[in-house]
Amino acid sequence: MAEAARRVVLVLGTSAGGVGRHVRMLAGGLAREGRQVVVAGPASTDEAFGFSEVARFAEVPISDRPRPLSDLSAVERLRRVTSGAQVVHAHGLRAGALAALALAGRRTGLVVTLHNALTATGAIGAIYGLLERIVAKKADQVLVVAPDLGERMRARGARCVADAVVPAPPLDPPGRTVAEVRAELAPGDRPILLTIARLAQQKGLETLLDAARGPYAGVVPLFAVAGEGPLRGALQARIDAEGLPVRLLGDRADVADLLQAAGALVVPSRWEGQPLNVQEALRAGVPIIATAVGGIPGMVGDAALLVPPGDAAALRREIARLLADPGLAERLSAAAGARPLPDEEAALRAVREVYGALPGAGR
Structure with a gap:
């Protein structure tokens, strides 16, 4: 593994479910490979998913909806947290847009995985449309969990769009009959x-x-x-x-x-x-x-x-x-x-390939 790809920052916003579990799995797997992994997100996510058990955790106030003052603070905090990183991998539209703004003027590779579609309308919908355009313009790679998301991001001008691999963790055996x-x-x-x-x-x-x-x-x-x-x-x-x-x-x-x-x-x-x-x-x-x-x-x-x-x-x-x-x-x-379903190794293999293809990142 080239030295250039050793430091990875994973970014997420508020999560109580699948996104948090996915980032926890990636953080643990990448750390086991010898990469220096930082997870950046709200303190509540570390409490829920235990990121600090497998990687360094940096608290960043990424809220679940647009909040101008909080967002400015998050961008500044992300700029400090991502200093020296070769790959920043953000999960979710808001996390991706804030990471893109934080990386302005740097040559750091940016990957954004979009886990959800835009369903809001009105003023909130317009704001999220702006965030989509920021991600489409700034991200080196956009990963999507559904074909319609990929079509939408290509229409927004995204240069590289590919399928995300998001496996469910193994089911625990039933505890009751x-x-x-x-x-x-x-x-x-x-x-x-x-x-x-x-x-x-x-x-x-x-x-x-x-x-x-x-x-x-x-x-x-x-x-x-x-x-x-x-x-x-x-x-x-x-x-x-x-x-x-x-x-x-x-x-x-x-x-x-x-x-x-x-x-x-x-x-x-x-x-x-x-x-x-x-x-x-x-x-x-x-x-x-x-x-x-x-x-x-x-x-x-x-x-x-x-x-x-x-x-x-x-x-x-x-x-x-x-x-x-x-x-x-x-x-x-x-x-x-x-039905064939992806596992953790398939997800890690997929992100290794994506990181390795980023400009200057190496594998």
């Missing part, structure tokens, strides 16, 4: 349909609630939603008011337990890249019903039933079809278990 999970959620033979999502606008949970209204022939399924977020109060109020067969489980660490008891994973999102919960369901051989958005179709192949985003009638129809046809469920389960 299916009977024990059912005793908590839905005793007897009632079908359990699992959704794992932050309770936020992007996840399309209003469509899930529309679909949950039914009607369904025979036993009404239980829709179990694992996750927390800003929409919890509004979702629970609607569930109670309409008597919907939906339970909000809150954040759960027992994903493997929930998956083994689920008849299907339901993903009603407005947009997704390479969602970890879909990868986990594929590894567990669980049938999937999902919206045909972002990177999902390419991930699932023939292992899922796909519906348009926001189409509650189509979602309800595919749920009913799966519940009524055990043979279909078996075929989807077999196809899920057979």
